[in-house]
Amino acid sequence: MKYSNFGKTGCRVSRLGFGAMRLPLLDENDSASIDVEKSVKMIRHAIDSGVNYVDTAFFYHSGESERLVGKALKDGYREKTYLATKLPMGEVKETADFDRILNTQLEKLDTDHIDFYLFHALNADSWEKVKQLGLMDKMKQAKADGRIKHMGFSFHDNPEVFTKIVDEYDGCEFCQIQLNYLDIDHQAGIDGLEYAASKGLGVVIMEPIRGGRLASPSDEIMSLLPKGRSPVENALAFLWDREEVSLLLSGMGTDEQVAENLASADRFGVGCLTEEEHEQFFKAKKAFDKSTLIPCTGCDYCQPCPNEVLIPKVFAAYNTIGEGDLRKVRAALPEIEEIIDRCVKCGICEQKCPQQIDIVEQLRRIQGRF
Numbered sequence: 364m365k366y367s368n369f370g371k372t373g374c375r376v377s378r379l380g381f382g383a384m385r386l387p388l389l390d391e392n393d394s395a396s397i398d399v400e401k402s403v404k405m406i407r408h409a410i411d412s413g414v415n416y417v418d419t420a421f422f423y424h425s426g427e428s429e430r431l432v433g434k435a436l437k438d439g440y441r442e443k444t445y446l447a448t449k450l451p452m453g454e455v456k457e458t459a460d461f462d463r464i465l466n467t468q469l470e471k472l473d474t475d476h477i478d479f480y481l482f483h484a485l486n487a488d489s490w491e492k493v494k495q496l497g498l499m500d501k502m503k504q505a506k507a508d509g510r511i512k513h514m515g516f517s518f519h520d521n522p523e524v525f526t527k528i529v530d531e532y533d534g535c536e537f538c539q540i541q542l543n544y545l546d547i548d549h550q551a552g553i554d555g556l557e558y559a560a561s562k563g564l565g566v567v568i569m570e571p572i573r574g575g576r577l578a579s580p581s582d583e584i585m586s587l588l589p590k591g592r593s594p595v596e597n598a599l600a601f602l603w604d605r606e607e608v609s610l611l612l613s614g615m616g617t618d619e620q621v622a623e624n625l626a627s628a629d630r631f632g633v634g635c636l637t638e639e640e641h642e643q644f645f646k647a648k649k650a651f652d653k654s655t656l657i658p659c660t661g662c663d664y665c666q667p668c669p670n671e672v673l674i675p676k677v678f679a680a681y682n683t684i685g686e687g688d689l690r691k692v693r694a695a696l697p698e699i700e701e702i703i704d705r706c707v708k709c710g711i712c713e714q715k716c717p718q719q720i721d722i723v724e725q726l727r728r729i730q731g732r733f
Contacts, residue, residue, distance in 0.1 A: 383419040
């Protein structure tokens with residue numbers, strides 16, 4: 364396992380981190396039904412193989428991810444691992460909510476401290492909430508009393524907002540951004556990566572495989588990518604090639620994914636790509652951009668829907684088939700029309716979507732296709 368300096372935190376972190384957002388399930392339609400035995404085994408195997416950073420969040424797996432991670436880090440594994448989780452900004456209505464939520468997370472994780480604590484999915488609106496409620500001071504207080512060790516944030520908005528947060532967040536030591544070879548000019552992008560690193564921040568990368576989208580590209584896109592690697596290896600190598608990347612998180616859900624990612628972490632590092640390969644990634648991105656109708660990463664932040672609209676599954680089926688034969692769309696998700704019909708256009712999902720997708724309009728457009 365390769366390790367890197369994590370910005371101004373003074374910590375050395377594994378270049379691969381374990382993201383606990385896409386753990387194996389007992390029931391694929393119930394995100395809370397984590398396969399505990401399998402998940403614990405996977406996380407511990409990753410740690411035994413050198414991974415020392417485990418990331419979770421308050422509402423991953425309908426609130427059960429933190430409990431699972433707490434179980435996985437028993438039996439001495441907590442002492443081997445940096446633990447990261449996040450303050451759910453949508454749950455914060457007043458200043459006192461900070462302590463209430465953090466203390467709840469400590470209890471769920473069954474630990475006395477969190478190594479890396481983040482404001483979750485900051486955007487322009489939630490950053491204003493941080494300032495108005497004095498939440499930076501609450502972060503500093505929690506650090507002073509030992510409940511957290513390092514302060515940071517994760518991000519979903521435009522580059523200008525990202526730069527503003529980096530400049531204004533007093534005491535910030537690290538950040539987490541969405542980046543892959545499709546998102547070089549989306550959200551924080553490559554410019555944001557370089558800016559954060561120039562300010563001494565450790566940078567964690569999320570969605571390196573774009574919610575699994577980059578794991579199974581079309582034959583056309585495969586022909587454009589560098590040869591001699593799997594699609595996943597290509598996606599990870601693109602990021603590990605950058606010295607500004609402290610570590611990347613992979614949401615591993617199978618033993619095979621853990622094995623592949625561990626092997627890739629050993630294989631790739633800074634400077635692993637040639638100029639020709641960089642150009643190949645750029646051509647693949649352009650082809651992807653033409654074929655991706657809806658930029659959904661399958662993060663499930665929009666779930667559960669009060670009317671049981673399985674939004675990520677609808678978008679995944681539609682993206683896979685594109686604008687082609689609708690019989691193939693039905694084959695991918697037979698009940699797609701019935702699912703879309705449940706939407707009452709309340710817009711709750713859009714408030715939660717980190718990709719800022721116009722979900723209601725997209726569902727209406729897909730429905731119109733039928």
